[in-house]
Amino acid sequence: MTPINSRSEIDRVEAAVLAALDRFAYPEASRFAIRLALEEGLVNAFLHGHRGLPPEEPVEVSFRVGPSSAxxxxxxxxxxxxxxxxxxxxxxxxxxxxxxxxxxxxxxxxSEVRHEKNGACLIMRYDRPPPDAA
Amino acid sequence: MAGSESRIKVKRDGSIIEVSFRDRNILDEANIQQIEEEIRAIIDTEEQPRLLINFTDVDHLSSAALGKLITIHNRIRNGKKGQLRLCNIDPQILQVFVITKLNKLFEIHEDAEKARASFK
Known part of the structure; x- marks a missing residue:
């Protein structure tokens, strides 16, 4: 888990996820989808999840990218x-x-979205489309 | 906002004001806020604004940016009885408009020429 609490750290995590997708040559549509979901999930966590909490309180992010899913x-x-x-x-x-x-x-x-910790934890999976659908 | 670099480019063509963006990714909350403030300042100087927002070269747009577009739309249409057009939206971003059904709220055109011709 990587704790983040600033825009520059959000950008760093997004860059790390995109680099991992590039290592497996995910198509542009997949990069777009995953980046958008990551951005929206992080913004929701900070704006809504952390409403009323001190700004230094970190959101924790982890990711795993494989050849067929992220x-x-x-x-x-x-x-x-x-x-x-x-x-x-x-x-x-x-x-x-x-x-x-x-x-x-x-x-x-x-492809799949789950919530744990009473909604405070968002877990999302993206399944890479077959080559002819990408 | 004072002292910070503008996040938009503004071009006037007769009564039409065309706005495009300096950033390829419109994601950062602070930038989105600044963009809205800059566009609002333009709208507020016009009696019946005819605003064209050109998304050429924009690769990513967050839902927060969509929210600001709605605020701008409401201000132009409901507050000022003006007109708003969007154009040159990347196909992937257009999908975001379609999923959220905002393609029905906004008048979206393929390119700037068609958008300009659509103003009444």
């Missing part, structure tokens, strides 16, 4: 939340709201 875990120090309670941002009454789309994008771009 798994990322993001764990915040907050009390957690119920992921099922996030309103549907595509509903007509919510479409003009400026927030609430991060989790939906993560679910759309990743």
């Amino acid at each position: 798994t990322i875990s993001i764990s915040d120090q907050g009390p957690g939340y119920n992921p099922g309670s996030v309103p549907d941002p595509t509903a007509e009454e919510n479409i003009e709201l400026p927030s609430g789309r991060g989790l939906m994008l993560i679910r759309s771009f990743m």
Whole structure:
């Protein structure tokens, strides 16, 4: 687990994940999907998970990239939340709201998304598409 | 924001204001905030803004940036009765608009020429 608590550390983790994807020659669409999910997961952890906590409180990130899948875990120090309670941002009454789309994008771009620690830990897996689908 | 380098490029073509971005990745919360403030400052000087946001060379866009686009959209359309167009969106980013159904909220054009021609 790597503890991070600043934008430069977010950029460093993203660069490390992208470098690992490059080592296995993941296609551009996969890099885009994983980077987006990582960014959204980290921003959610800091903005929502750590609301009310001191800014120096770190979010912990770990990742494992293999030839056929990549798994990322993001764990915040907050009390957690119920992921099922996030309103549907595509509903007509919510479409003009400026927030609430991060989790939906993560679910759309990743193959599997799980929550542990009462929602304070996000575990997401991306399965590399077969070559003809990439 | 004072003293920091601008994060956008602004071009005027008649009554149309075209904004594009200096960054390929619009992810950093502080940058996103600055972009919104810079665009809002432009909108606020116009009576009925006709704003074209050109995403050429933008590779990544976070949901926080989408949120600011919605705020800009609401300010232009609801507050000012102006018009907003988006163009040159990378196909992968366009997928983000489609997933979130924001392609229905925003008027999106393939390129700047078509977007400019669409202003009423």
